Amino acid sequence: MSKIMTVDVLSSIKGAQPSESVNKLFDVIKNAQPSNDNSLNNVNRNCVSVSDLRDDVVIESSAIEKEIILENFPNKKNGFLVVAKVIES
Numbered sequence: 001m002s003k004i005m006t007v008d009v010l011s012s013i014k015g016a017q018p019s020e021s022v023n024k025l026f027d028v029i030k031n032a033q034p035s036n037d038n039s040l041n042n043v044n045r046n047c048v049s050v051s052d053l054r055d056d057v058v059i060e061s062s063a064i065e066k067e068i069i070l071e072n073f074p075n076k077k078n079g080f081l082v083v084a085k086v087i088e089s
Helices: 007-011 020-031 038-042 063-072
Strands: none
Touching: none
16 A cells, blocks of 8 residues: 555545645655654643644635535535534533
């Protein structure tokens, strides 16, 4: 089995094509070197600083991107895409 997976396989979206950002991310992952630095073992990997969060910005998609998303989205209700609840209070 090949270790290379295409964007459409990874995303489960039929016909998905990688963007320049995705290609750059894959290049970073391919060129990453594992670290044996034990000092990293003491870092709490279950939290993130609020200052490290990105701004929540709406990015418009093309008509074909919207069509692909709608075709592949598992649940819809009253014209909206239904997203599973992931945070419980």
